[in-house]
Amino acid sequence: MSQAVAVEGVWKFYGDFPALRDIQLRAEPGACLALIGRNGAGKTTLLRIMAGFSQPGRGRVSIFGRTPREAEARRRMGFIGHGISVYDELSALENLVLFGRLYDLPDPRRAAEEWLERTGLAHVRDGLVREFSRGMRQRLAVARAFLHEPDLLLMDEPFTALDDRAIAVLQSLLRHALAEGRTIVMSTHQLREALELATDVALLSRGRVAFTGERTAEMLADPGWVYAHYGES
Amino acid sequence: MPAIETRPRRRTRPAARSLWTALPRQVAVIAWKDLRAEMRTKEAVNASFAFALVILLLFSFAFDPAEEQTRLISGGLLWIVFAFAGTLVLNRSFARELPNDCLDALVAAPVSGAAIFLGKALANFVLLTAVELVSLPVFGIFYNVRWTEQFWPLLLVVALATWGVTVIGTVFSALTVNIRLREVMLPLLVYPVLIPALMAAMQLTTALVAGEPLAGDLLAWLRLLVGFDVIFTALALLLMETVLVA
Numbered sequence: 001m002s003q004a005v006a007v008e009g010v011w012k013f014y015g016d017f018p019a020l021r022d023i024q025l026r027a028e029p030g031a032c033l034a035l036i037g038r039n040g041a042g043k044t045t046l047l048r049i050m051a052g053f054s055q056p057g058r059g060r061v062s063i064f065g066r067t068p069r070e071a072e073a074r075r076r077m078g079f080i081g082h083g084i085s086v087y088d089e090l091s092a093l094e095n096l097v098l099f100g101r102l103y104d105l106p107d108p109r110r111a112a113e114e115w116l117e118r119t120g121l122a123h124v125r126d127g128l129v130r131e132f133s134r135g136m137r138q139r140l141a142v143a144r145a146f147l148h149e150p151d152l153l154l155m156d157e158p159f160t161a162l163d164d165r166a167i168a169v170l171q172s173l174l175r176h177a178l179a180e181g182r183t184i185v186m187s188t189h190q191l192r193e194a195l196e197l198a199t200d201v202a203l204l205s206r207g208r209v210a211f212t213g214e215r216t217a218e219m220l221a222d223p224g225w226v227y228a229h230y231g232e233s
Numbered sequence: 234m235p236a237i238e239t240r241p242r243r244r245t246r247p248a249a250r251s252l253w254t255a256l257p258r259q260v261a262v263i264a265w266k267d268l269r270a271e272m273r274t275k276e277a278v279n280a281s282f283a284f285a286l287v288i289l290l291l292f293s294f295a296f297d298p299a300e301e302q303t304r305l306i307s308g309g310l311l312w313i314v315f316a317f318a319g320t321l322v323l324n325r326s327f328a329r330e331l332p333n334d335c336l337d338a339l340v341a342a343p344v345s346g347a348a349i350f351l352g353k354a355l356a357n358f359v360l361l362t363a364v365e366l367v368s369l370p371v372f373g374i375f376y377n378v379r380w381t382e383q384f385w386p387l388l389l390v391v392a393l394a395t396w397g398v399t400v401i402g403t404v405f406s407a408l409t410v411n412i413r414l415r416e417v418m419l420p421l422l423v424y425p426v427l428i429p430a431l432m433a434a435m436q437l438t439t440a441l442v443a444g445e446p447l448a449g450d451l452l453a454w455l456r457l458l459v460g461f462d463v464i465f466t467a468l469a470l471l472l473m474e475t476v477l478v479a
Contacts, residue, residue: 053340055478071343079341083334089270101262102342
Protein backbone atom coordinates (compact mmCIF):
# COMPACT_ATOMS: atom_id res chain seq x y z
CA MET A 1 0.00 0.00 0.00
CA SER A 2 1.43 3.42 -0.95
CA GLN A 3 2.28 6.05 1.62
CA ALA A 4 -0.47 8.57 2.34
CA VAL A 5 2.09 11.36 2.02
CA ALA A 6 5.68 11.06 0.84
CA VAL A 7 7.89 14.14 0.65
CA GLU A 8 11.24 13.45 -0.96
CA GLY A 9 14.06 15.98 -1.07
CA VAL A 10 11.78 18.99 -1.35
CA TRP A 11 13.29 22.45 -1.65
CA LYS A 12 11.33 25.66 -2.07
CA PHE A 13 12.91 28.99 -2.94
CA TYR A 14 11.45 32.48 -2.61
CA GLY A 15 13.88 34.35 -4.81
CA ASP A 16 17.26 33.14 -3.59
CA PHE A 17 16.00 32.33 -0.11
CA PRO A 18 15.43 28.63 0.53
CA ALA A 19 12.20 28.41 2.59
CA LEU A 20 12.43 24.60 2.58
CA ARG A 21 15.68 22.68 2.44
CA ASP A 22 15.79 19.02 1.43
CA ILE A 23 12.64 17.98 3.31
CA GLN A 24 12.12 14.23 3.71
CA LEU A 25 8.87 13.20 5.40
CA ARG A 26 6.43 10.33 5.27
CA ALA A 27 3.00 9.73 6.71
CA GLU A 28 1.56 6.22 6.73
CA PRO A 29 -2.16 5.75 6.03
CA GLY A 30 -4.04 6.27 9.31
CA ALA A 31 -1.26 8.33 10.90
CA CYS A 32 -1.58 11.79 12.38
CA LEU A 33 1.54 13.82 11.70
CA ALA A 34 1.94 17.03 13.70
CA LEU A 35 4.19 19.55 11.93
CA ILE A 36 5.58 21.84 14.58
CA GLY A 37 8.07 24.69 14.46
CA ARG A 38 8.49 28.37 15.10
CA ASN A 39 6.96 31.04 12.85
CA GLY A 40 8.74 31.08 9.50
CA ALA A 41 10.02 27.52 9.89
CA GLY A 42 8.29 26.51 6.64
CA LYS A 43 5.22 24.62 7.92
CA THR A 44 2.66 26.47 5.81
CA THR A 45 4.90 26.37 2.73
CA LEU A 46 5.29 22.61 3.11
CA LEU A 47 1.55 22.06 3.62
CA ARG A 48 0.75 24.16 0.55
CA ILE A 49 3.15 22.08 -1.53
CA MET A 50 1.54 18.89 -0.19
CA ALA A 51 -1.88 20.28 -1.11
CA GLY A 52 -0.70 21.08 -4.63
CA PHE A 53 -1.13 24.86 -4.31
CA SER A 54 2.52 25.45 -4.94
CA GLN A 55 5.27 23.59 -6.81
CA PRO A 56 8.51 22.62 -5.09
CA GLY A 57 11.71 24.06 -6.52
CA ARG A 58 13.30 20.62 -6.26
CA GLY A 59 12.17 17.21 -5.04
CA ARG A 60 8.75 15.61 -5.21
CA VAL A 61 5.63 15.04 -3.18
CA SER A 62 3.26 12.13 -3.63
CA ILE A 63 -0.19 11.66 -2.15
CA PHE A 64 -1.26 8.01 -2.14
CA GLY A 65 1.32 7.43 -4.86
CA ARG A 66 0.15 10.28 -7.10
CA THR A 67 1.29 13.85 -7.60
CA PRO A 68 -0.81 16.38 -5.63
CA ARG A 69 -2.13 17.95 -8.86
CA GLU A 70 -3.68 14.70 -10.12
CA ALA A 71 -7.46 14.82 -9.76
CA GLU A 72 -7.53 11.42 -8.03
CA ALA A 73 -5.12 12.68 -5.34
CA ARG A 74 -7.15 15.84 -4.82
CA ARG A 75 -10.37 13.84 -4.60
CA ARG A 76 -8.86 12.02 -1.58
CA MET A 77 -7.58 15.19 0.09
CA GLY A 78 -9.29 17.79 2.31
CA PHE A 79 -7.63 21.07 3.21
CA ILE A 80 -8.25 23.56 5.99
CA GLY A 81 -6.04 26.62 5.69
CA HIS A 82 -5.88 29.97 7.40
CA GLY A 83 -9.03 31.16 5.62
CA ILE A 84 -12.40 29.45 5.86
CA SER A 85 -12.55 28.99 2.06
CA VAL A 86 -16.29 29.46 1.71
CA TYR A 87 -18.05 32.19 -0.25
CA ASP A 88 -19.61 35.07 1.70
CA GLU A 89 -22.17 35.77 -1.05
CA LEU A 90 -23.57 32.22 -1.02
CA SER A 91 -25.66 30.53 1.64
CA ALA A 92 -24.26 27.73 3.80
CA LEU A 93 -26.18 25.13 1.79
CA GLU A 94 -25.16 26.65 -1.56
CA ASN A 95 -21.51 26.60 -0.50
CA LEU A 96 -21.56 22.94 0.47
CA VAL A 97 -23.58 21.88 -2.57
CA LEU A 98 -21.09 23.77 -4.75
CA PHE A 99 -18.15 21.86 -3.29
CA GLY A 100 -20.14 18.61 -3.34
CA ARG A 101 -20.59 19.10 -7.09
CA LEU A 102 -16.95 20.00 -7.63
CA TYR A 103 -15.99 16.77 -5.81
CA ASP A 104 -18.53 14.89 -7.93
CA LEU A 105 -20.47 13.48 -4.98
CA PRO A 106 -23.43 11.32 -6.05
CA ASP A 107 -25.92 13.40 -4.04
CA PRO A 108 -24.30 16.75 -3.16
CA ARG A 109 -27.44 18.22 -1.61
CA ARG A 110 -27.95 15.30 0.74
CA ALA A 111 -24.28 15.30 1.76
CA ALA A 112 -24.46 19.07 2.33
CA GLU A 113 -27.60 18.83 4.46
CA GLU A 114 -26.09 15.99 6.48
CA TRP A 115 -22.94 17.99 7.25
CA LEU A 116 -24.93 21.11 8.08
CA GLU A 117 -26.81 19.02 10.60
CA ARG A 118 -23.63 17.46 11.99
CA THR A 119 -22.02 20.85 12.49
CA GLY A 120 -25.14 22.42 14.00
CA LEU A 121 -25.80 24.74 11.06
CA ALA A 122 -29.01 23.18 9.73
CA HIS A 123 -31.12 26.01 11.14
CA VAL A 124 -29.16 28.62 9.13
CA ARG A 125 -28.67 26.56 5.98
CA ASP A 126 -30.19 29.27 3.75
CA GLY A 127 -28.47 32.16 5.53
CA LEU A 128 -25.70 33.97 3.66
CA VAL A 129 -22.24 33.25 5.06
CA ARG A 130 -21.48 36.99 5.30
CA GLU A 131 -24.15 37.16 8.04
CA PHE A 132 -22.60 34.31 10.08
CA SER A 133 -20.68 34.68 13.32
CA ARG A 134 -17.01 33.66 13.38
CA GLY A 135 -17.80 30.35 15.08
CA MET A 136 -20.47 29.47 12.53
CA ARG A 137 -18.11 30.26 9.67
CA GLN A 138 -15.45 27.99 11.18
CA ARG A 139 -17.94 25.16 11.54
CA LEU A 140 -18.91 25.61 7.90
CA ALA A 141 -15.21 25.46 6.96
CA VAL A 142 -14.92 22.14 8.81
CA ALA A 143 -18.04 20.84 7.03
CA ARG A 144 -16.54 21.86 3.67
CA ALA A 145 -13.28 20.06 4.37
CA PHE A 146 -15.00 16.85 5.55
CA LEU A 147 -17.86 16.91 3.00
CA HIS A 148 -16.26 14.52 0.49
CA GLU A 149 -14.92 12.18 3.22
CA PRO A 150 -11.25 12.69 2.36
CA ASP A 151 -8.70 10.00 3.17
CA LEU A 152 -6.12 12.69 3.92
CA LEU A 153 -6.73 15.89 5.86
CA LEU A 154 -4.16 18.67 5.51
CA MET A 155 -4.71 21.30 8.18
CA ASP A 156 -2.79 24.51 8.65
CA GLU A 157 -3.11 25.57 12.28
CA PRO A 158 -6.66 24.23 12.66
CA PHE A 159 -6.94 25.15 16.36
CA THR A 160 -5.94 28.79 15.92
CA ALA A 161 -8.69 31.28 16.81
CA LEU A 162 -11.00 28.53 18.13
CA ASP A 163 -12.36 28.73 21.66
CA ASP A 164 -11.81 25.87 24.14
CA ARG A 165 -15.11 24.22 23.36
CA ALA A 166 -14.60 24.42 19.63
CA ILE A 167 -11.11 22.93 20.02
CA ALA A 168 -12.60 20.00 21.95
CA VAL A 169 -15.20 19.41 19.23
CA LEU A 170 -12.63 19.60 16.43
CA GLN A 171 -10.40 17.19 18.35
CA SER A 172 -13.31 14.76 18.70
CA LEU A 173 -14.01 15.02 14.98
CA LEU A 174 -10.35 14.42 14.16
CA ARG A 175 -10.18 11.47 16.58
CA HIS A 176 -13.16 9.97 14.81
CA ALA A 177 -11.45 10.53 11.45
CA LEU A 178 -8.33 8.76 12.72
CA ALA A 179 -10.43 5.87 14.07
CA GLU A 180 -11.84 5.52 10.57
CA GLY A 181 -8.32 5.18 9.19
CA ARG A 182 -7.94 8.62 7.66
CA THR A 183 -4.57 10.35 7.63
CA ILE A 184 -4.04 13.79 9.12
CA VAL A 185 -1.15 16.17 8.59
CA MET A 186 -1.48 19.34 10.62
CA SER A 187 0.75 22.27 11.33
CA THR A 188 0.21 23.86 14.68
CA HIS A 189 1.52 26.01 17.49
CA GLN A 190 -0.96 24.47 19.95
CA LEU A 191 1.36 21.69 21.01
CA ARG A 192 -0.79 20.15 23.72
CA GLU A 193 -3.87 19.80 21.51
CA ALA A 194 -1.84 18.51 18.56
CA LEU A 195 0.25 16.03 20.52
CA GLU A 196 -2.86 14.49 22.08
CA LEU A 197 -3.93 13.48 18.57
CA ALA A 198 -0.59 12.91 16.88
CA THR A 199 0.95 9.53 16.18
CA ASP A 200 4.04 11.16 14.66
CA VAL A 201 5.80 14.48 15.07
CA ALA A 202 8.04 16.47 12.74
CA LEU A 203 9.85 19.57 13.93
CA LEU A 204 10.77 22.08 11.23
CA SER A 205 13.48 24.59 11.94
CA ARG A 206 14.60 27.20 9.40
CA GLY A 207 13.25 25.14 6.52
CA ARG A 208 14.87 21.87 7.63
CA VAL A 209 13.48 18.81 9.39
CA ALA A 210 15.17 19.02 12.79
CA PHE A 211 13.37 15.98 14.18
CA THR A 212 10.94 13.39 12.94
CA GLY A 213 9.65 10.35 14.79
CA GLU A 214 6.81 8.80 16.69
CA ARG A 215 5.09 10.79 19.36
CA THR A 216 6.29 9.54 22.72
CA ALA A 217 5.00 9.66 26.29
CA GLU A 218 7.63 12.30 27.13
CA MET A 219 6.21 14.62 24.47
CA LEU A 220 2.71 14.16 25.84
CA ALA A 221 3.88 14.84 29.38
CA ASP A 222 5.88 17.88 28.32
CA PRO A 223 4.76 19.42 25.01
CA GLY A 224 7.95 21.48 24.89
CA TRP A 225 10.12 18.34 24.98
CA VAL A 226 10.81 18.27 21.22
CA TYR A 227 11.80 21.94 21.18
CA ALA A 228 13.99 21.45 24.24
CA HIS A 229 15.88 18.53 22.68
CA TYR A 230 15.89 19.31 18.95
CA GLY A 231 14.86 22.98 18.55
CA GLU A 232 17.05 25.99 18.11
CA SER A 233 18.76 27.21 21.21
CA MET B 234 -20.37 25.37 19.20
CA PRO B 235 -22.75 22.40 19.30
CA ALA B 236 -21.43 18.87 19.43
CA ILE B 237 -20.56 17.46 16.07
CA GLU B 238 -22.16 14.06 15.69
CA THR B 239 -19.94 11.24 14.61
CA ARG B 240 -21.41 8.63 12.36
CA PRO B 241 -20.11 5.51 10.69
CA ARG B 242 -18.19 6.34 7.58
CA ARG B 243 -20.21 6.09 4.42
CA ARG B 244 -18.38 6.07 1.14
CA THR B 245 -19.83 8.83 -0.98
CA ARG B 246 -16.93 9.21 -3.36
CA PRO B 247 -17.77 8.05 -6.86
CA ALA B 248 -15.39 6.75 -9.47
CA ALA B 249 -13.67 9.55 -11.34
CA ARG B 250 -15.41 10.52 -14.55
CA SER B 251 -13.47 11.03 -17.73
CA LEU B 252 -12.24 14.55 -18.46
CA TRP B 253 -14.70 15.12 -21.29
CA THR B 254 -17.79 14.15 -19.29
CA ALA B 255 -16.63 15.96 -16.14
CA LEU B 256 -15.44 19.19 -17.81
CA PRO B 257 -18.80 20.63 -18.99
CA ARG B 258 -20.37 19.91 -15.60
CA GLN B 259 -17.48 21.52 -13.69
CA VAL B 260 -17.53 24.54 -16.01
CA ALA B 261 -21.27 24.97 -15.41
CA VAL B 262 -20.84 24.67 -11.61
CA ILE B 263 -18.10 27.32 -11.50
CA ALA B 264 -19.96 29.66 -13.87
CA TRP B 265 -23.15 29.28 -11.81
CA LYS B 266 -21.22 30.11 -8.63
CA ASP B 267 -19.71 33.29 -10.11
CA LEU B 268 -23.02 34.46 -11.60
CA ARG B 269 -24.89 33.72 -8.38
CA ALA B 270 -22.34 35.62 -6.30
CA GLU B 271 -22.41 38.57 -8.72
CA MET B 272 -26.21 38.67 -8.77
CA ARG B 273 -26.21 38.86 -4.96
CA THR B 274 -23.85 41.85 -4.82
CA LYS B 275 -24.16 43.29 -8.36
CA GLU B 276 -21.00 45.27 -7.61
CA ALA B 277 -19.16 44.57 -10.89
CA VAL B 278 -22.19 44.74 -13.20
CA ASN B 279 -23.54 47.96 -11.70
CA ALA B 280 -20.13 49.65 -11.86
CA SER B 281 -19.53 48.47 -15.41
CA PHE B 282 -22.95 49.50 -16.69
CA ALA B 283 -22.82 52.90 -14.97
CA PHE B 284 -19.34 53.49 -16.42
CA ALA B 285 -20.48 52.56 -19.96
CA LEU B 286 -23.48 54.89 -19.74
CA VAL B 287 -21.49 57.82 -18.42
CA ILE B 288 -18.80 57.52 -21.09
CA LEU B 289 -21.35 57.13 -23.88
CA LEU B 290 -23.16 60.22 -22.59
CA LEU B 291 -19.97 62.30 -22.25
CA PHE B 292 -18.73 61.39 -25.74
CA SER B 293 -22.15 62.26 -27.17
CA PHE B 294 -21.60 65.85 -26.02
CA ALA B 295 -18.25 65.95 -27.84
CA PHE B 296 -19.53 64.79 -31.24
CA ASP B 297 -22.41 66.08 -33.34
CA PRO B 298 -24.71 63.07 -33.96
CA ALA B 299 -25.86 64.60 -37.26
CA GLU B 300 -22.37 64.51 -38.78
CA GLU B 301 -21.08 61.65 -40.90
CA GLN B 302 -17.79 61.72 -39.01
CA THR B 303 -19.56 60.58 -35.87
CA ARG B 304 -20.81 57.50 -37.66
CA LEU B 305 -17.29 56.79 -38.95
CA ILE B 306 -15.84 56.69 -35.46
CA SER B 307 -18.85 55.06 -33.80
CA GLY B 308 -17.41 51.52 -33.90
CA GLY B 309 -14.16 52.61 -32.31
CA LEU B 310 -15.95 54.65 -29.71
CA LEU B 311 -18.29 51.79 -28.80
CA TRP B 312 -15.46 49.26 -28.35
CA ILE B 313 -13.37 51.66 -26.29
CA VAL B 314 -16.35 51.97 -23.95
CA PHE B 315 -16.91 48.18 -23.91
CA ALA B 316 -13.22 47.46 -23.30
CA PHE B 317 -12.95 49.90 -20.39
CA ALA B 318 -16.28 48.84 -18.87
CA GLY B 319 -15.27 45.19 -19.35
CA THR B 320 -12.17 45.47 -17.18
CA LEU B 321 -14.40 46.43 -14.24
CA VAL B 322 -16.13 43.06 -14.55
CA LEU B 323 -12.93 41.15 -15.31
CA ASN B 324 -11.07 42.65 -12.35
CA ARG B 325 -13.56 41.01 -10.00
CA SER B 326 -13.30 37.58 -11.63
CA PHE B 327 -10.45 36.15 -9.55
CA ALA B 328 -10.48 38.93 -6.94
CA ARG B 329 -13.80 37.41 -5.85
CA GLU B 330 -11.83 34.35 -4.69
CA LEU B 331 -9.55 36.31 -2.35
CA PRO B 332 -11.77 36.87 0.71
CA ASN B 333 -11.63 33.78 2.97
CA ASP B 334 -8.94 32.22 0.71
CA CYS B 335 -11.61 30.71 -1.53
CA LEU B 336 -9.12 30.22 -4.36
CA ASP B 337 -7.36 27.58 -2.22
CA ALA B 338 -10.56 25.55 -1.98
CA LEU B 339 -11.16 25.87 -5.72
CA VAL B 340 -7.61 24.84 -6.60
CA ALA B 341 -7.73 21.99 -4.05
CA ALA B 342 -10.87 20.53 -5.65
CA PRO B 343 -10.44 17.82 -8.31
CA VAL B 344 -11.09 20.33 -11.06
CA SER B 345 -8.63 21.18 -13.82
CA GLY B 346 -7.29 24.67 -14.36
CA ALA B 347 -9.04 24.55 -17.75
CA ALA B 348 -12.42 24.00 -16.06
CA ILE B 349 -11.81 26.88 -13.63
CA PHE B 350 -10.81 29.13 -16.54
CA LEU B 351 -13.77 28.16 -18.74
CA GLY B 352 -16.26 28.49 -15.87
CA LYS B 353 -15.02 31.94 -14.97
CA ALA B 354 -14.74 33.02 -18.61
CA LEU B 355 -18.31 31.88 -19.26
CA ALA B 356 -19.63 33.87 -16.29
CA ASN B 357 -17.63 36.94 -17.38
CA PHE B 358 -18.92 36.55 -20.94
CA VAL B 359 -22.54 36.53 -19.73
CA LEU B 360 -22.00 39.59 -17.54
CA LEU B 361 -20.12 41.55 -20.22
CA THR B 362 -22.66 40.66 -22.90
CA ALA B 363 -25.48 41.80 -20.62
CA VAL B 364 -23.78 45.17 -20.08
CA GLU B 365 -23.14 45.52 -23.82
CA LEU B 366 -26.67 44.61 -24.88
CA VAL B 367 -28.13 47.18 -22.50
CA SER B 368 -25.60 49.80 -23.69
CA LEU B 369 -26.26 49.23 -27.43
CA PRO B 370 -29.71 50.92 -27.56
CA VAL B 371 -28.29 53.85 -25.56
CA PHE B 372 -25.47 54.09 -28.10
CA GLY B 373 -28.01 54.05 -30.94
CA ILE B 374 -29.97 56.92 -29.43
CA PHE B 375 -27.03 59.14 -28.41
CA TYR B 376 -25.13 58.75 -31.70
CA ASN B 377 -28.06 58.52 -34.07
CA VAL B 378 -26.94 55.19 -35.59
CA ARG B 379 -29.24 52.47 -36.91
CA TRP B 380 -27.54 49.61 -35.11
CA THR B 381 -30.48 47.23 -35.68
CA GLU B 382 -30.13 47.34 -39.48
CA GLN B 383 -27.50 44.56 -39.46
CA PHE B 384 -28.60 43.18 -36.10
CA TRP B 385 -27.58 39.51 -36.39
CA PRO B 386 -24.15 40.16 -37.96
CA LEU B 387 -23.59 42.84 -35.30
CA LEU B 388 -24.59 40.38 -32.59
CA LEU B 389 -22.08 37.88 -34.00
CA VAL B 390 -19.30 40.49 -33.92
CA VAL B 391 -20.24 41.55 -30.39
CA ALA B 392 -20.21 37.90 -29.24
CA LEU B 393 -16.85 37.10 -30.88
CA ALA B 394 -15.11 40.27 -29.68
CA THR B 395 -16.57 39.93 -26.19
CA TRP B 396 -15.27 36.36 -25.98
CA GLY B 397 -11.82 37.64 -26.97
CA VAL B 398 -11.94 40.36 -24.29
CA THR B 399 -13.22 37.80 -21.77
CA VAL B 400 -10.51 35.21 -22.48
CA ILE B 401 -7.63 37.68 -22.21
CA GLY B 402 -9.20 39.42 -19.22
CA THR B 403 -9.84 36.19 -17.33
CA VAL B 404 -6.27 34.94 -17.82
CA PHE B 405 -4.75 38.23 -16.71
CA SER B 406 -7.22 38.46 -13.82
CA ALA B 407 -5.76 35.14 -12.58
CA LEU B 408 -2.20 36.36 -13.16
CA THR B 409 -2.71 39.62 -11.27
CA VAL B 410 -4.94 38.33 -8.48
CA ASN B 411 -2.20 38.48 -5.85
CA ILE B 412 -0.76 41.81 -7.01
CA ARG B 413 -1.55 44.75 -4.76
CA LEU B 414 -2.20 47.15 -7.69
CA ARG B 415 -4.18 44.65 -9.73
CA GLU B 416 -6.86 47.24 -10.69
CA VAL B 417 -4.12 49.24 -12.41
CA MET B 418 -2.13 46.30 -13.74
CA LEU B 419 -5.01 44.47 -15.39
CA PRO B 420 -5.84 47.15 -18.01
CA LEU B 421 -2.12 47.77 -18.63
CA LEU B 422 -1.62 44.08 -19.45
CA VAL B 423 -4.93 43.40 -21.19
CA TYR B 424 -5.26 46.26 -23.70
CA PRO B 425 -2.00 45.73 -25.65
CA VAL B 426 -2.85 42.04 -26.14
CA LEU B 427 -6.40 42.95 -27.19
CA ILE B 428 -5.32 45.32 -29.99
CA PRO B 429 -5.94 42.86 -32.90
CA ALA B 430 -9.37 41.84 -31.58
CA LEU B 431 -10.40 45.43 -30.85
CA MET B 432 -9.21 46.60 -34.29
CA ALA B 433 -11.33 43.92 -35.98
CA ALA B 434 -14.33 44.64 -33.76
CA MET B 435 -14.09 48.40 -34.43
CA GLN B 436 -13.83 47.98 -38.23
CA LEU B 437 -16.69 45.50 -38.34
CA THR B 438 -18.95 47.49 -36.01
CA THR B 439 -18.39 50.76 -37.91
CA ALA B 440 -19.33 49.06 -41.19
CA LEU B 441 -22.33 47.21 -39.76
CA VAL B 442 -23.89 50.24 -38.03
CA ALA B 443 -23.51 52.08 -41.38
CA GLY B 444 -25.72 49.38 -42.87
CA GLU B 445 -23.02 47.52 -44.85
CA PRO B 446 -23.50 43.75 -45.15
CA LEU B 447 -20.98 41.34 -43.67
CA ALA B 448 -19.17 40.53 -46.91
CA GLY B 449 -16.06 41.30 -48.95
CA ASP B 450 -13.17 42.86 -46.98
CA LEU B 451 -15.16 42.67 -43.76
CA LEU B 452 -14.86 38.88 -43.81
CA ALA B 453 -11.09 39.21 -43.39
CA TRP B 454 -11.66 41.16 -40.15
CA LEU B 455 -14.17 38.52 -39.05
CA ARG B 456 -11.60 35.78 -39.71
CA LEU B 457 -9.06 37.72 -37.65
CA LEU B 458 -11.56 37.88 -34.78
CA VAL B 459 -12.31 34.15 -34.97
CA GLY B 460 -8.60 33.32 -35.20
CA PHE B 461 -7.83 35.52 -32.19
CA ASP B 462 -10.53 33.79 -30.14
CA VAL B 463 -9.43 30.27 -31.10
CA ILE B 464 -5.70 30.87 -30.52
CA PHE B 465 -6.05 32.65 -27.18
CA THR B 466 -8.72 30.28 -25.87
CA ALA B 467 -6.45 27.32 -26.65
CA LEU B 468 -3.46 29.05 -25.00
CA ALA B 469 -5.52 29.92 -21.92
CA LEU B 470 -6.75 26.34 -21.56
CA LEU B 471 -3.18 25.06 -21.76
CA LEU B 472 -1.63 27.63 -19.43
CA MET B 473 -4.24 28.11 -16.71
CA GLU B 474 -3.05 25.18 -14.56
CA THR B 475 0.45 26.72 -14.50
CA VAL B 476 -0.97 30.17 -13.76
CA LEU B 477 -2.96 28.86 -10.79
CA VAL B 478 -0.19 26.71 -9.32
CA ALA B 479 2.83 28.96 -9.61
